[in-house]
Amino acid sequence: MREYSVPVLVDVPASANLTDTVFRRAEEEPNVVALRRKVGDDWTAVTAGEFRDQVAGVAKGLIAAGVEPGDRVALMSRTRYEWTVIDYAIWTAGAVGVPIYESSSADQAAWIISDSGAKAVFAELESHEATIREDASGLPGLKNVWRIENGALDELTALGTEVSDDTLAERRTGRGIADLATIVYTSGTTGRPKGCSLTHDNLLFTARNVANGPLERLFTVDERAALLFLPLAHVFARIIEIVLIETGTILAHTPNMKNVAPDLQAFKPTFLLGVPRVFEKVYNGAEQKATAEGKGRIFHAAADTAVAWSRAETAGGAGLGLRLKHTLFDKLVYGKIRAATGGRLTTAVSGGSALGERLGHFFRGVGIETLEGWGLTETSAPSSVNMPGANKVGTVGKPFPGVTIGIAEDGEVLVKGRHVFQGYWNNPEATAEAIDADGWFHTGDIGELDNDGYLRITGRKKEIIVTAAGKNVAPAPMEDHIRAHPLISQAMVVGDDRPFVAALITLDVEALEQWKAANGKAGADLTELSSDPAIVAEVQKAVDGANRFVSKAEQIKKFAILDIDISEESGHLTPTLKIKRNIVMRDFTKQIESLYG
Structure with missing residues (x-):
């Protein structure tokens, strides 16, 4: 291992x-x-x-x-x-x-x-x-x-x-540190939430080692x-x-x-904490505002430059031409984005789900380095996090001090450390399933460690789709890429025991308001827009973009745009905006079946 x-x-x-x-x-x-x-x-x-x-x-x-x-x-x-x-x-x-x-x-x-x-x-x-x-x-x-x-x-x-x-x-x-401090119930994408028993040690050990280790620079300004x-x-x-x-x-x-x-x-x-959807909203809002003001081309050029500049910095430093472009767009675009956050923000931490490399590079290029971290309720939140000055975009960083991360033979990410919970409250059976005899907590996430100890999460073990042809498909990376499109709210990949991979897509109601005004369709409702050829073409672009990163067997062949948005209020998302897949599958059976009819 x-x-x-x-x-x-x-x-x-x-x-x-x-x-x-x-x-x-x-x-x-x-x-x-x-x-x-x-x-x-x-x-x-x-x-x-x-x-x-x-x-x-x-x-x-x-x-x-x-x-x-x-x-x-x-x-x-x-x-x-x-x-x-x-x-x-x-x-x-x-x-x-x-x-x-x-x-x-x-x-x-x-x-x-x-x-x-x-x-x-x-x-x-x-x-x-x-x-x-x-x-x-x-x-x-x-x-x-x-x-x-x-x-x-x-x-x-x-x-x-x-x-x-x-x-x-x-x-x-x-x-003392051995005493129970809190019982945090998982938000529950399936079944009843389980209570995670966290001690004073779990929380205090985590807080002090994170604050004095990888994120120390954030708390010394x-x-x-x-x-x-x-x-x-x-x-x-x-x-x-x-x-x-x-x-x-x-x-x-x-x-x-x-x-x-x-x-x-x-x-x-000076410091901000968010989930990927928050950063997506910031990006999409800036893009929509620029487009509405007739500056869409400038914004897209600035975004491409920010991403290129960040990638170049990772590779050893940007060349003169790229630095000049970056300086120009800093005055025209990036400074306005920073001003919208109050003007003092230079660093943010993203967790909860995957941020995506493009957004990570974009915000870094804008001057707000977004550090991605990873963990679960059972690990007192973080197990790994990127560091200012050593941020490997696309990964969730190295283990924080006192943590060991292992990769099992089947690719599951395992964790040890004083931050790991004591067990599930009133549920010894579930605890025994989660923590093995050697003390490893089985996270259920699939990932890989590079030679420098940086962790990359590639999927969720229970969410791996196996098509009728036996192809294993990790839905999360494709969903993250599709969801980055400004007109898309959520995406859920389907295809378990099916002949090919497909997806359910929902539209972002707020983003649609600007799109309708710009396209002369102010009176259109969500049902009309879900079948509008121009909207369908935009969604197809997002799907095509996601398909470029996977093999042909994993590519999304068809999609359905739902005529409602799924949300926490509708019962389809957890409070941290994770999709409750079983509920979506149940409530939209007809739409899924139509993809394979």
Whole structure:
């Protein structure tokens, strides 16, 4: 078996826990700005001392409300300042946090609360509380539901006024690295979500080794700041939250994805975390804006130059002609893209799924180096990540310190390290299937390691399509390439036990508005557009582009453009925008059959 290890960089003592930095920093630097909270249109500073006091107040309230060490407390909310306060308050009270996606259904929320045995729940909005209470009769262990928008934090702080500082300190320091910190439920592309048990060690070891290792440069710039907008119910955003607290990077939140663009310009982050769809939207938005202004040819030339410049830098440096073109387009195009992110952003991290080489090179060429990383909920988010100055675009980087990555005989990626979870909550059978007798966690991803230790993910073991002719096809790379087209929202490759490979395509509703205006079809609806010859031709271009990278047996021979978009709201995507293949296959059986009729 081929494997690659990176030595541990930062050890974590047995007595440590996730709250230590919050309380230590408040003692050492009480007046330093730790977070910024959006109030109206202003970003209000929250000092380290103020943050510690709010965390302590809510933690005392939890203790007064009867939350005991090890009890599970759930949290259903959008990404916002209060989430981080509650997260650390739960840990300070010695309890275990259980995040719930704010988009979850009543059945999903009830399952997580019931399976985890949560004693209490924080709900952000009235609608979230209604979702939780819809199936509350089947949750006899649930004692409290606190609504954030209804003054829950103030209520708990008032409730805990009789709890002494000594009692709080005893609770807080009574938890060590071996203790459970959170149960994070996988978003579930198939079946019931499984709860991943992550300890203080899993999260703290990961955060400190990532922050002091491959990503150290991101957290040493002056006035470093980061804006979180991905759901904190997902372990990817959660580990970044912890990294930002550990490194003293100013943390801010935005709960509404529609506000990301203006919030980026107002907050001016130095560091950004996103999933590939976010970066695709940035690229597509810039392209559409340029086209609408009659500058489409300039933008495409600038994009090609950015990609070429980045590839040349990887190969040893751009020549004079390419450097001159790059300098020209920096003034005409790239500077405007950087300005749209606030003007201070030079680096971003992408995870969750494959970014694609073209986008990686494009953003690097623009001056926003996008570092791709890889991991799963079971590995506390990251297992590998690219590094500033050593970014091999198209890979997901090297293992971070303390991690070993191996490639099994069948190509499956295996992982070892202190970041690997303790097992699935209440599910020893699934745990035994995931972690073998030698301690390797079987990720289910297919990949390869190069001679320098960089990992490339080539597919998902359970998603490999086997055609009727016996050809193995990895759908993800083709889907990523097709989805990069500005008019396409999602793509799903099909062909299991079929004579050839085909695809279902959905159109991007937002991008279509500009296309309709530019093509004199303002009144056309999605049904009409899905069969419009011009749209079909655009989709064919995207499919042809994807087909160039695979063998003839793997190429997409036919596609169907659906007359609806698939989304998280429609039940076809997870909260991290992964396709629920079994649900799509079930709901669009007729369209799939028509491809093979």
